[in-house]
Amino acid sequence: MVLSAFSAPGRFWRGNLHTHSNLSDGCLAPVEVCRRYKAEGYDFISLTDHFIGFYGYPIAETKTFRDDRFTTIPGAELHSGAMENGELWHILAVGLPEDFAPPNAPGFHAVEGQETGPELAQRARDAGAFVSIAHPHWSGLTLADARSITAAHSVEIYNHGCAIGCDREGGGHVLDLLLSEGRDLTIIATDDAHFTEPDHFGGWVMVKAEANEPDLLLSALKRGDFYSSQGPEIRGITVDESAVHVESTAVSSIILQGKGQAATAIHGTSMTRGRVPLDRFRNSPWLRVTVVDAAGKRAWSNPFRLEG
Incomplete structure (x- = not known):
């Protein structure tokens, strides 16, 4: 079995799925955010400003920034309802339609009677968002x-802005517990860049698609045809009966x-291929791969299940 990201037709395109502009709490205009990502070699981004009333419920218009080298996917960071700690939900929606109806979310606080986070996430998924x-x-x-x-396609395993700003970058524990309960989820690494601190160009997705076009990229994200990285490239993952x-x-x-x-690691110097035995994973319903380079930068495969 070859993981679909490495067997699907097309090539990998590098993108960031979580970034803010001065339409919400970022410090740069959308055109400058796009310019900087393009200049850094990204193929696409989704500009995901905070979709709350305080900012006028923005979904950034970025079509004019597309060209033959760079594209954009509309999106937003959605907010409504309280989590168990009483604070407002933050839900990333990439591929959100520009006419998506706003929730009753006037600011960064929960208000009585508003749509719950799970309800808002489901509505975004039903509207076509990742x-x-x-x-x-x-x-x-x-x-x-x-x-x-339950509407989530993925979990942020790495958020560069949270790593830089408060050393709370991860989602791996939550992800693994949900996977163990039978959820099918993928993994994304993002920036959550605001450009008010060094919170940019630190985490991205590598999406396999036949062209750098928004609809094709969005479909590939939903299929799981991608991996995530801080630097290393994953070139292939194949599974056989033993490894x-x-x-x-x-x-x-x-x-x-x-x-x-269940975990097994192999270590070495400048490894470009490795075989990890499956001995410890016979009772595991899911697996995922992490690679770490000499600088401590990681790349993550999406979770997968053993055939049969």
Whole structure:
């Protein structure tokens, strides 16, 4: 079995799915945000400003910034209802229609009678968006909170802005618990850039599609034909009866993770391929791969299940 991201037709396109402009709480105009990502070699971004009344419920118009080298996918960071800690939900919606009806979310606080976070996430998915649970650690997300977002396609495993700003970058624990309960979820790494601190160009997705076009990229995201990275490239993942075989750019660790305590790592110097045995994973319903380079930068495969 070859993971679909490495067998699907097309090539990989580098993109950021979580970024803000001065339409909400970022400090740069949308045109400058797009210019900077394009200048850094990104193929696409989704500009996901905060979709609340305080900012006029913005969905940034970015079509005019597209050209033959760079494209954009409309999106927003949605807010409505309280999590268990009483704070407002943050739900990422990439591919959100420009006429998406706003919730009753006047500001960064929950108000009585407003749409719940799970309801808003479902409405966004029904409207065609790729829905992600944003920065679980930063949000103080509980497992009960995470369980309630049944419309989510993915979980942010790495949020660069949260790493830089408060050392709460991860979502791996929440992700693994949901996977172990039978949820099918993918993994995204993002910036959540506001350009008010060094919160940009630190985490991205590599999406496999036949062209750098918004609809094709969005469909590939929903299928799971991508991986996420801070730097390393994953070149291939193949599974046979006894092992998972990984090809990548030079890394120092290749780690296979599964349910509960199931994990196996191999270590070396400038490894570009590795074989991780499946001995510890016979009772694990899911697996995922992490590679780590000599600088400590990671790349993550999407979770997958053993055939049969």
